[in-house]
Amino acid sequence: MPDADPPPFFEAHIFVCCNRRPDGHPRGSCAAQGSEKLRDYMKVRAKEMGLQRVRVNQAGCLDRCEFGPTMVIYPEGVWYRPTTPAEVDEILEIHVRDGGRVQRLMLTERDVVEKAPKAKA
Numbered sequence: 001m002p003d004a005d006p007p008p009f010f011e012a013h014i015f016v017c018c019n020r021r022p023d024g025h026p027r028g029s030c031a032a033q034g035s036e037k038l039r040d041y042m043k044v045r046a047k048e049m050g051l052q053r054v055r056v057n058q059a060g061c062l063d064r065c066e067f068g069p070t071m072v073i074y075p076e077g078v079w080y081r082p083t084t085p086a087e088v089d090e091i092l093e094i095h096v097r098d099g100g101r102v103q104r105l106m107l108t109e110r111d112v113v114e115k116a117p118k119a120k121a
């Protein structure tokens with residue numbers, strides 16, 4: 001049995017997908033749907049709100065591109081798909097600050113895309 005893990009360094013660690021694919025790519029990409037502006041806004045707002053031990057980081061593709069723009073908050077592992085600054089505010093206020101959930105913006109286990117099976121060699 002390993003020793004206990006150290007406590008989390010951040011209370012909330014938010015990863016915002018900022019992957020960009022070429023226009024017309026079948027999976028699309030979060031940056032093409034405005035995620036970079038939402039990330040920038042979220043960083044500024046988290047600071048303005050005085051949220052302690054909260055980190056907003058840019059991430060590469062999180063593999064849920066079809067549902068973007070995507071972000072995921074740890075340690076809970078809850079995913080969101082905000083599209084406006086007002087929705088980012090809701091996530092920061094309700095989820096991060098108050099410990100609630102913004103159900104209508106969440107991705108769930110039902111938000112998956114069936115991938116075609118790989119061809120045999």
Ligand code: FES
Binds near residue numbers: 018019020030064
């Ligand atoms: S491009 Fe954002 S999840 Fe893949």
